[in-house]
Structures are given as structure tokens and as C-alpha cells.
Amino acid sequence: MRLKKISGAVVRRLPIYLRVLDELARDGAKELVSSQELGERAGVSPALVRKDLAWFGEFGKQGVGYDVEHLRTELRRILHLDRDVPVALVGVGSLGAALVRYFRRRYVADPGFHLNIVVLFDADPAKQGETIEGVPVEPPERIPERVKELGIRMAIVTVPAEAAQSVVDTLVASGVRLLFNFAPVKLAVPKDVHIVHADLSLELQRLAYYLED
Amino acid sequence: MRLKKISGAVVRRLPIYLRVLDELARDGAKELVSSQELGERAGVSPALVRKDLAWFGEFGKQGVGYDVEHLRTELRRILHLDRDVPVALVGVGSLGAALVRYFRRRYVADPGFHLNIVVLFDADPAKQGETIEGVPVEPPERIPERVKELGIRMAIVTVPAEAAQSVVDTLVASGVRLLFNFAPVKLAVPKDVHIVHADLSLELQRLAYYLED
DNA sequence: TAGATTGTTAATCGATTAACAATC
DNA sequence: TAGATTGTTAATCGATTAACAATC
Numbered sequence: 254m255r256l257k258k259i260s261g262a263v264v265r266r267l268p269i270y271l272r273v274l275d276e277l278a279r280d281g282a283k284e285l286v287s288s289q290e291l292g293e294r295a296g297v298s299p300a301l302v303r304k305d306l307a308w309f310g311e312f313g314k315q316g317v318g319y320d321v322e323h324l325r326t327e328l329r330r331i332l333h334l335d336r337d338v339p340v341a342l343v344g345v346g347s348l349g350a351a352l353v354r355y356f357r358r359r360y361v362a363d364p365g366f367h368l369n370i371v372v373l374f375d376a377d378p379a380k381q382g383e384t385i386e387g388v389p390v391e392p393p394e395r396i397p398e399r400v401k402e403l404g405i406r407m408a409i410v411t412v413p414a415e416a417a418q419s420v421v422d423t424l425v426a427s428g429v430r431l432l433f434n435f436a437p438v439k440l441a442v443p444k445d446v447h448i449v450h451a452d453l454s455l456e457l458q459r460l461a462y463y464l465e466d
Numbered sequence: 467m468r469l470k471k472i473s474g475a476v477v478r479r480l481p482i483y484l485r486v487l488d489e490l491a492r493d494g495a496k497e498l499v500s501s502q503e504l505g506e507r508a509g510v511s512p513a514l515v516r517k518d519l520a521w522f523g524e525f526g527k528q529g530v531g532y533d534v535e536h537l538r539t540e541l542r543r544i545l546h547l548d549r550d551v552p553v554a555l556v557g558v559g560s561l562g563a564a565l566v567r568y569f570r571r572r573y574v575a576d577p578g579f580h581l582n583i584v585v586l587f588d589a590d591p592a593k594q595g596e597t598i599e600g601v602p603v604e605p606p607e608r609i610p611e612r613v614k615e616l617g618i619r620m621a622i623v624t625v626p627a628e629a630a631q632s633v634v635d636t637l638v639a640s641g642v643r644l645l646f647n648f649a650p651v652k653l654a655v656p657k658d659v660h661i662v663h664a665d666l667s668l669e670l671q672r673l674a675y676y677l678e679d
Numbered sequence: 680t681a682g683a684t685t686g687t688t689a690a691t692c693g694a695t696t697a698a699c700a701a702t703c
Numbered sequence: 704t705a706g707a708t709t710g711t712t713a714a715t716c717g718a719t720t721a722a723c724a725a726t727c
Contacts (some may be wrong), residue, residue: 260718262717267675268672289684295652301718301719301720303685303686311685314726315686315725316683316726320687332671332672333675333677335676347564347568348565351559351563352666366667368667396552397483406677407670409670437485439508453568454581457646459477460645461547461580463477463643464546500709501708520709520710529707530707
């Protein structure tokens with residue numbers, strides 16, 4: 254039940270807070286954390302930490318701080334990371350394959366990481382039937398069928414730029430609503446579909462701006 | 467000569483404009499582009515396009531628009547993408563190797579893409595001496611020496627989280643000022659060092675927020 | 680109780696949009 | 704010239720910070 258629309262800037266910080274809480278829980282030194290310390294570790298001001306969390310409820314105790322375990326549980330719930338989320342990846346080139354390894358290993362090693370790549374798609378027949386980290390590669394024609402079977406609502410797109418829009422259309426038509434796109438193109442999607450762009454070339458180019466002359 | 471400090475939000479949009487101009491130049495249909503069309507293709511309002519560009523000079527003609535080739539040249543210059551920029555990559559795991567392939571192929575295929583990965587470093591002796599896309603892998607001990615020899619001011623960091631801070635310290639001490647970091651940690655660096663974080667797990671986790679309940 | 684820290688409101692800051700005179 | 708579009712200023716919007724009463 255979300256009363257107000259939470260801004261993207263706030264949502265972007267939630268996983269950072271969660272990561273800090275995971276570290277605090279792992280080190281186990283303290284059961285409580287203040288907005289001061291949480292902010293310091295997350296790279297955010299204490300006031301903003303309190304304001305961000307207050308959108309979702311009253312998780313702290315005045316004069317005391319936040320209970321690490323409790324806040325962790327709440328943040329996991331808010332982020333829907335309290336249960337497994339099946340994810341598809343389309344485009345098993347070197348970047349796609351690297352991401353499968355990266356996320357699958359994380360999933361296996363970390364019981365708190367509920368994002369699970371369960372199926373891969375690639376148009377290259379030579380790759381179909383292969384597995385990467387135990388996950389099978391299937392032909393793109395099977396996207397609608399498999400997405401429905403597996404209840405997939407999130408997908409990673411690592412196909413070449415020319416193929417991206419058509420792959421995304423198929424994914425969206427099949428019911429996928431959350432996309433993590435690595436193709437260097439602007440994608441057209443319905444308003445209820447969320448896209449995060451990881452445009453690595455743009456990021457590297459933007460760094461070049463800061464080269465001193 | 468930069469009179470005002472340009473905000474990060476503006477800098478982030480410059481490579482997007484450049485990409486749109488590259489597309490327009492490739493298609494070759496028009497020599498002129500309006501802030502209206504440039505904005506539409508870049509996903510930005512026309513007013514913001516004009517305001518962003520105006521920070522750097524007067525590139526347009528009233529009543530006419532912007533000359534595609536001229537604006538392209540100017541943006542390349544502003545972004546320091548008018549000449550080759552040598553880049554190092556540290557951490558040749560599957561993600562690092564995938565990025566080398568991705569960026570090297572782009573560099574070879576696209577004469578306008580001046581970001582060139584010229585040296586790789588990895589602590590694994592089994593990888594040292596290997597090459598990826600023709601680029602040699604060397605031991606991290608050689609970072610200071612090679613960075614100086616090659617005049618490197620930009621590096622991509624794809625080492626495990628535990629190793630990231632120490633690698634970054636070495637890079638910075640060797641003269642690197644621009645970092646593209648894929649390790650899921652906050653890094654401490656001097657004020658004159660610029661970091662772009664590509665924290666892929668955080669991005670995927672933030673998408674999960676939008677899973678409907 | 681006294682000290683600490685939250686949750687929240689008001690003030691500030693910065694970025695985007697609207698509007699329009701200048702001018703091609 | 705008339706129409707179009709820039710460059711720029713003022714208005715608006717949204718996000719962050721400062722401040723503090725509430726309260727543990």
C-alpha cells in the first residue's frame with residue numbers, strides 16, 4: 254500500500270542503505286545504527302537518510318537509532334527482495350555471459366540476494382542448448398512461452414543495438430515489466446514498464462569530459 | 467577555458483547529444499537540426515538542449531537551428547573525444563574481459579570512438595602474458611610504470627570488492643584521475659579524482675522495487 | 680533525569696521549464 | 704518580409720539541508 258509516489262532518487266538510495274545494513278549485520282558489532290552512521294557509510298547526509306526512510310514508516314526510536322535487523326527486514330520487504338525473483342537475460346554475447354556469471358555466483362553465494370537468472374535467450378543456434386552457470390540458452394522464439402511458465406517480470410537485455418527494440422517489444426508483450434538494458438539505444442516502452450539503462454559507452458565518454466586540457 | 471563550473475547533470479547529457487548527432491550524420495539526410503528534434507531523439511526538452519549547449523558557446527543560428535557537423539565537432543572537442551584517449555583496465559575476470567572486447571571492438575569499428583583500452587592488469591599469474599583482443603595482461607606491480615609510459619589518465623576497475631580500494635590507491639598514486647568502477651564498494655579518492663560507479667547489483671535491486679505486489 | 684536521536688516542517692538550493700526578445 | 708528558432712531571463716518545480724519539537 255503506497256500512499257505517495259516515491260521519487261526515483263529515493264528508490265535509488267534504498268539498495269545502498271540495504272547494502273550498508275548487510276555489512277553491519279555481517280560484522281555483527283552493533284545492533285543499532287544511527288542515521289548519522291548509516292548516512293556516512295552510504296555517502297548520504299543523516300537528514301536525507303531519515304527523510305528517505307520516513308516515506309515508508311517509522312522504523313527508528315528517538316534517542317536510540319534504528320535496529321539493524323529490523324530495518325534490514327523492512328528494506329528487503331520494500332524492495333521485494335524478501336523472496337526469489339526470477340530473471341531472464343537476452344543476448345548471450347561476452348557481456349551477457351559475463352553478467353550471467355556475475356549475478357548467478359552472487360545468487361548462489363549470498364542467500365540475501367534474491368535476483369535469480371533462470372533462463373537465457375540467444376538467436377545464435379550454436380549457443381542454443383548450451384548452459385552458462387547451469388542456466389540453459391534457448392531460442393528467442395520461446396520468450397513468450399518461457400516468460401509465462403517461469404512467471405518472469407524482470408529481464409536483462411544484452412543484445413546488439415539493432416536488435417534491442419524488437420527484443421524489448423517481445424518481452425513486454427510477454428508480460429515483462431522491468432528491464433535492465435545494456436544496448437546503446439533509447440527504447441520505446443509503455444508507461445507501466447520501468448527501464449534502467451546501463452549505457453557503458455556513454456558513461457566512459459562522460460568521464461572524458463574531465464580530462465584536463 | 468571553462469568559466470563556470472558545469473554541473474554533472476549537464477555533462478551526463480553531452481554524450482547523448484553527440485550520439486544523436488552521429489546518427490544524424492550517418493543517415494546524412496539533414497545538415498541542420500533544431501533543439502526540438504535533437505531533444506526529441508535524446509529524450510530531453512528542447513529548452514534544456516539549448517540551455518545545455520549555451521554553457522559552452524553559441525553554436526546555433528536563430529531561425530535556422532544547429533549545423534550537424536559543426537555541433538558534432540564542437541561536442542567532440544568539449545568531451546575531449548577529438549583524439550585518442552588511452553585507457554587501462556584492472557581485473558580481467560569475466561566482466562573485465564567482456565568489457566575489453568566490447569570497448570576494443572567499438573574502438574576498432576568506429577573511428578569517432580577515441581577511448582582505447584591499451585593495457586590490462588590482473589593479479590592472476592595464469593592470465594599474465596595472455597592477450598585479449600590483442601591487448602596484453604600484465605601484473606599489477608607494473609601499474610605505476612605502465613601508466614606513466616602510456617600517459618594513462620583513465621582506468622576501468624573490474625576487480626573483486628575487497629581489492630578495489632587498494633587498486634584504486636595505486637592507480638591514483640600513479641597519476642590516473644578518471645575511474646570507471648564496477649566493484650560494489652564506495653571508494654575513497656582525492657577531490658580531484660572523478661569516479662563513475664556502475665554498480666550493477668544496485669541497479670538490478672532498485673528495479674525490484676517496482677515489482678507490483 | 681539528561682543526552683541522544685528520530686520524524687517532520689520550513690528554508691535553501693539547484694535543476695528544469697516557460698516565455699520571449701533578438702535575429703537569422 | 705514573415706516565419707522559425709535560438710540564447711537567455713524569470714518562474715516553477717523538486718530535491719536536499721537545516722532546524723527543532725517530540726520522545727526514547
